[in-house]
Amino acid sequence: MNILILGGGGREHTFTWKTAQSNKVKRLFVAPGNAGTAGTKLASGEAVTNVDIAVTDFDGIKALVLKENIDMVVVGPEDPLVKGIHDYFLNDPELQNVAVIGPQKLAAQLEGSKEFAKEFMNRHGIPTAAYQSFTREQLEDGFAFLEQLEPPYVLKADGLAAGKGVLILNDLEEAKAELKNMLVEAKFGDASAKVVIEEFLSGIELSCFVVTDGKHYLTLPMAKDYKRIGEGDTGLNTGGMGAVSPVPFAGESFVNKIEERIVKPTISGLQKDELPYRGFIFIGLIKVGEDPYVIEYNVRMGDPETEVVLPRVKTDLADIFEAVQTGTLDKINLEVDERAAATIMAVSGGYPEAYEKGKEITETATIEDSLVFHAGTALKDGKTVTSGGRVIAVTSYGKDFKAALQKSYQNMEKLHFDKMYYRKDIGFDL
Structure with a gap:
C-alpha cells in the first residue's frame, strides 16, 4: 500500500524508519519530512519521498493523496487532529475510503482542551489531580481557589500551547500574577482563554x-x-x-x-x-x-x-x-x-x-x-x-x-x- 506520514520531527522520522521496513509498503511519503526521512529506503530499495506540504494544509494533503493513490494517512502531530483532519477525510466522497490513523476532532479534544480531558477522567473514575477551571470573567474566583491550595500551584492553559502552557509555581502571589497574565493578557494566546488550576501531585x-x-x-x-x-x-x-x-x-x-x-x-x-x-x-x-x-x-x-x-x-x-x-x-x-x-x-x-x-x-x-x-x-x-x-x-x-x-x-x-x-x-x- 501507499502511505503518507504527516509531520517533520523526530517522531515522524521514527515512524518512517519503522514503516519503511514493512514489505506491505509500496511507496512512502512524508509531509513535510526532514533530512532524515529523505534518506530512508523502503524494504524494496525505493526511497521515501518528502513533500513540502504543511500538516494543516488539508486541501494540499487531499491533492497529494489523490495524485499518488495514497491508501493511508498516519498523522504524527496533534495540530491537524485537533483541527479535524480525520473528519475532513470522512466528509469528502473522494477521500472517505482512505484510512486515517488518528482520532476524529471530537475525540482529539482530549488533548485540545485540558478541561475536556479532566471532565472525561472524572466521568469515568480515572484517577487524576483535583482541579477547577476559570475564564477571564472568573479571575477573582481563580484567586480564591489558589488560596485554598497548598503550594506548588499548577496552572495549565486549556488549549494547545505547543507543550509550553503549563506553569508550576511555589509562590502564591506569583501564581496569581501568572493566572492574570494567562487569562487577561493572553500569555499563551487563545490557548489560555481558559485556565485549569489543579492540585500538585508529588511523584x-x-x-x-x-x-x-x-x-x-x-x-x-x-x-x-x-x-x-x-x-x-x-x-x-x-x-x-x-x-x-x-x-x-x-x-x-x-x-x-x-x-x-x-x-x-x-x-x-x-x-x-x-x-x-x-x-x-x-x-x-x-x-x-x-x-x-x-x-x-x-x-x-x-x-x-x-x-x-x-x-x-x-x-x-x-x-x-x-x-x-x-x-x-x-x-x-x-x-x-x-x-x-x-x-x-x-x-x-x-x-x-x-x-x-x-x-x-x-x-x-x-x-x-x-x-x-x-x-x-x-x-x-x-x-x-x-x-x-x-x-x-x-x-x-x-x-x-x-x-x-x-x-x-x-x-x-x-x-x-x-x-x-x-x-x-x-x-x-x-
Whole structure:
C-alpha cells in the first residue's frame, strides 16, 4: 500500500524508519519530512519521498493523496487532529475510503482542551489531580481557589500551547500574577482563554502509550522522558531532551494498576461517550506512592519517547496500522524487544528560547550501533543543516537503560554543529 506520514520531527522520522521496513509498503511519503526521512529506503530499495506540504494544509494533503493513490494517512502531530483532519477525510466522497490513523476532532479534544480531558477522567473514575477551571470573567474566583491550595500551584492553559502552557509555581502571589497574565493578557494566546488550576501531585512521571481501533487496544512499551533543558531537571520546559524504555520503577504490579485503573476505563470511556478513536493515545502518568494518576492525555505519540518505544516494537507497524483501520487489533500479537532503549536529544544553542538555524551538521555517517533520528533538520545545497530547536536524537539498545545510555552518549560525541547542546544526565533519577 501507499502511505503518507504527516509531520517533520523526530517522531515522524521514527515512524518512517519503522514503516519503511514493512514489505506491505509500496511507496512512502512524508509531509513535510526532514533530512532524515529523505534518506530512508523502503524494504524494496525505493526511497521515501518528502513533500513540502504543511500538516494543516488539508486541501494540499487531499491533492497529494489523490495524485499518488495514497491508501493511508498516519498523522504524527496533534495540530491537524485537533483541527479535524480525520473528519475532513470522512466528509469528502473522494477521500472517505482512505484510512486515517488518528482520532476524529471530537475525540482529539482530549488533548485540545485540558478541561475536556479532566471532565472525561472524572466521568469515568480515572484517577487524576483535583482541579477547577476559570475564564477571564472568573479571575477573582481563580484567586480564591489558589488560596485554598497548598503550594506548588499548577496552572495549565486549556488549549494547545505547543507543550509550553503549563506553569508550576511555589509562590502564591506569583501564581496569581501568572493566572492574570494567562487569562487577561493572553500569555499563551487563545490557548489560555481558559485556565485549569489543579492540585500538585508529588511523584515521578512516566509515559504510557496505547494504540486502539476504538474497541480493542495494544499497550506499547512504556517510557520516561526528560522535559527540562537543564541537568538535574532544571530550567525551562522543552519538547523533550531524552527518554528511556522500559521504565525501571514500573514493576509488574504497578503496570497492572495502570492497565486496570487507567487504560481500560479510558478505552471504555471513549466508547461510552461515543468519541470515535482510531490511533495512538499517550497517557502522561505520575507515580504517587504506589498509585498511578493521569496528568494529561495526548492524542498521538510523544516525542522523544517514540524514538525509544518504536525501536522496541518488533511487530510490523503497517500490520498494526491496518488492524487499527479494520477494527481487528485483537488479532495482532505485539512482540517487544527485551532490550532497553535510550535516546539523547541534541538541540540548538539557546533553545527553548531564541536560537539560530542553518548550522551544518557533521559526522552522522560515522555513527554505528545506534539509530539516528532527525528532528529539526533540512537539506540545503547537499548538506544537512539545523532547522529547529530539537535537532537530532541518538537512540541505542542495551541490556539495561544504563548500557543503552552509555552507547548513545559515545555516539553523540561524534556529532557536531555550531552551539550544539545536550543533557549529559538523562536517567540521573532512576
